[in-house]
Amino acid sequence: MIPSVGKALAEKAAGKMAELIVVDYMGRSDMDNRQSLKRNWQELSCKASDIEEEVHREEMSGKKKRKREVDSWLKNVKNLSPEIDAFETRGSSWRLPLKEDPVGKLQLQVKELVDQSRHFDGLVLDNYDNIGEPCLPTKLFGVKFEAAKQRIWPCLVTDDISSIGIYGMGGVGKTTLAKHIDYHLSEKPSYQVLWVTVSQDFSVTSLQDKIANVLGITLSNRDEEDARARILRGAFSKMERLVVLILDDVWEEFCLDRVGIPLHPNKCRLILTTRSREVCDRIKCQRKFDLQTLDTDEAWDLFKYRLGSETLLQGDLENIAKSIVEECGGLPLGIITVAGSMRGVSNICEWRNALEQLKTCSIGYHEMERDVFPILEWSFNRLDKYERNCFLYCCLYPEDSKIKKKELIDLFIWAELMSKRDSRPKAFDQGQTILNKLIKVCLLEETKDFKADDRVKMHDLVRDMAIRIT
Template identity: 30%
Template structure:
């Protein structure tokens, strides 16, 4: 920490700087004071901008009046709504009237407008639009605290197979760059993708699922090329909150001993540091993901391997990339339901271990 503080002072000492701290949630006043003490060495005119959805954070971090962002103007809100909701239909005066009434409930929030408009773009009759306005939307208040409930309306109108696929995305950390091809392979491994048309592969059908969710506004920052390989995307923080809400107790991100010990036995899908898996109580895991976090000790010893193989025979997805282990126990073949195995990034993994590729679909 002393070295980091010294490096920071060296970077800003005597220099005029602009520092943006985006999406801050820490409400501890003492920690903010400690941070400010490290930032006082800049030249006159230096500025710090903090963005947050917490009014308490805004008050703690600012000596001036916080600037509260307002929603879009009526004209801009309608322009965005119209572009999405009427993309594939002629602009009927009756649809326009209903659409503007629905838009009043969106509070000018772009994400809400995009999501609601995306849901309506798949409804083809005036009756469906009126039903959406009079029934589902009528139960939602306009105040900011109901944004998540408004977004959930679009989730509620998804086909069941897309609901499973969206909720599964809760396993990714916030602001994580999602590789679409890998995400689709996860969906396939879990049995979410149904091959109704024999002329299409499961991968092609899964990619259609992704495009359907994207067109409804559930993803953002989708790569410019709409091709299969190399395509990435992200989820808005509020969409991630929605995925967490609808996933409930079946999915969890486990990044501390406390969370690991609290996750219930009904949990089926987890993102976890392998060293914490021994604290997990459930026995019916279907997904175990690992997103490298270099703040923790990355290791994978025989004891952890044995624990996973002995306790989680229902695993369908096992991703253990970026860990430091040399050998894979032959007992891994007892995981008879395993459909996706990722061991990439383990640079010292012995080449002889690659023989496991003939037992499972592997990524090495």
């Protein structure tokens, strides 16, 4: 009994002695190891931050995506951070057996990550999936549009111009022109283009959130507007290239400084699109460009281009088609919508009937939209019962929503908007057919989200028309 107790006491004493040795060791040489770990971790953290920032800038163009090995490396650095923090917090309170060396273990992990970062053969790859909007925008038609682009371009390379306004009625092509400017600027390495869609549902905080999103930063909802604005100004100031911020579809004036947009010819420039010249004036755009409708020949060229080669326009059929184009009043959106509805139609009786229907369309609308709304209504009237149901359902989504195709078809089925089918696969096929029809007649636009998932969206004028019909 006594010998066993003595043995236990001896083992306990030996353990205590080992612990004291560890404490003494950590008081001297291990302190140097801790300082070395701290320095190496700081170096690794800075490197990870720089790589994340560089990768994010490349990804914002939509033409590049991060390599998998880079993404995995960044995640490993992030996962190691809590261990480092916990170790520093516990500090000298650690009491471990001699065989365990937490400092050495962390040192090894940090060293491996630093070594990995030195062997990256580039950080990004070409993004052939081309997330988001198509890289090459819709073709511009008309001398006026090309002239507007040529007049805007010098303003972007002139040292004293920091703000540009593009205005015109709905459907005239303001967004299309802005996308061309975006595309050509993105080809120049000295520019960083940021695109934000503002829309009718406007507030300073919502605009701040949208800008923060394209800058790759996060704003707290608990912060006041002024604090959020300071964070945005700080983010803009860190951009290495000349920033061109494009605000599309602005409906009302706002104070740039209140949002956190620091205009400067050599740091940050602004391009906005709006339906109102007054908005351009109140935001104090230095240059303002008015987009006009297409002339007769330009409208006809656009119609033929969007109609495609399926329909041969000759003789009386061509004359009727030209009369239909005249009813569009030179509005690109109206012309594109009509051409989409008539694509593949070859019977002259259908063309004559389409012209008569277009002439008799009359929906209540604002003066600015008096030309385009009847055209959109005409296209809607050419749909069958189930296609109309599905189309009107889409306007329940908020403005500028990018809606997943599969999600939308599932809702068509759930809401019983289509004719009955005896199985879900057959019902889904019907929904896909209707969705394809709405895209074909240009009442819905195809797009993609940041994950390259297929989605659809409504032009804001098309949505306004749908809401008024309901």
